[in-house]
Amino acid sequence: MLADVRRFEILAAINQERVVRVADLADKFGVSLMTVRRDIEVLEEAGKVEKIHGGAKLPGNTSAHEPGFELKSKQFTAEKQAIAKEAVTLVHDGMAIGLSAGTTTWAFAKLLCAKENLTIVTNSVRIADVFQSSGSTLPVILTGGERTPSDALVGPIATQSIRSLHLDMLFMGVHGVDAHAGFTTPNLLEAEMDRALIEAARKVVVLADSSKWGTVGISTIAALEDVDEVISDDGLGAEAQRTLRQRVGKLHLVATPGATQ
Numbered sequence: 588m589l590a591d592v593r594r595f596e597i598l599a600a601i602n603q604e605r606v607v608r609v610a611d612l613a614d615k616f617g618v619s620l621m622t623v624r625r626d627i628e629v630l631e632e633a634g635k636v637e638k639i640h641g642g643a644k645l646p647g648n649t650s651a652h653e654p655g656f657e658l659k660s661k662q663f664t665a666e667k668q669a670i671a672k673e674a675v676t677l678v679h680d681g682m683a684i685g686l687s688a689g690t691t692t693w694a695f696a697k698l699l700c701a702k703e704n705l706t707i708v709t710n711s712v713r714i715a716d717v718f719q720s721s722g723s724t725l726p727v728i729l730t731g732g733e734r735t736p737s738d739a740l741v742g743p744i745a746t747q748s749i750r751s752l753h754l755d756m757l758f759m760g761v762h763g764v765d766a767h768a769g770f771t772t773p774n775l776l777e778a779e780m781d782r783a784l785i786e787a788a789r790k791v792v793v794l795a796d797s798s799k800w801g802t803v804g805i806s807t808i809a810a811l812e813d814v815d816e817v818i819s820d821d822g823l824g825a826e827a828q829r830t831l832r833q834r835v836g837k838l839h840l841v842a843t844p845g846a847t848q
Contacts, residue, residue: 689760
């Protein structure tokens with residue numbers, strides 16, 4: 588395939604998916620990672636894409652854009668599964684566990700179905716469906732509220748239902764992680780809901796793959812210092828690792844075989 592044709596196809600993929608991985612593009616076109624990186628650099632110089640760690644995205648400010656659940660669930664799946672397996676090690680019998688909406692917490696919920704003696708609290712329709720469809724006997728408390736593109740339930744009904752509860756641990760998915768903006772989301776009402784979940788929890792654990800670093804949504808959920816632990820993957824850059832280790836309680840990095848950036 589000629590370079591110009593390949594770059595046209597790369598741009599088409601980014602326009603459709605909004606975020607793409609170098610490794611996925613290399614597999615798709617049967618070329619090396621270095622070739623794809625050069626293609627992305629050419630496209631970035633032309634102002635057509637923006638290079639990010641391990642991939643590329645559409646240029647410009649996307650802080651108010653919220654991709655749908657189906658699209659997000661197909662991105663960085665190996666990283667999300669590895670993060671979910673690490674998160675399970677933090678769960679113990681008798682806990683009341685909060686799960687915020689998101690595709691990583693959704694992957695985590697699938698693993699929790701095999702557990703016993705837990706109570707699950709969530710504002711995610713998708714996560715509640717995971718427990719229902721699996722035949723799990725764990726009690727699941729689902730908030731009411733208005734539904735967002737990521738299948739979260741938000742708004743005053745949702746936040747009010749959380750304020751009377753007490754969670755041992757909250758596992759929270761986020762849209763972006765940034766040294767200055769903290770943990771963010773493109774949905775204002777979802778940020779409010781996540782803050783209510785944080786207030787209800789004794790311990791807060793953020794599940795965020797390395798692609799989330801440097802992404803800033805329009806609304807801050809919490810500062811880095813407000814979170815007890817972060818679980819991410821080993822694709823996280825050195826500077827990001829230093830920042831998180833300095834400012835969150837604990838950083839877990841998981842290996843993701845087959846997900847080379």
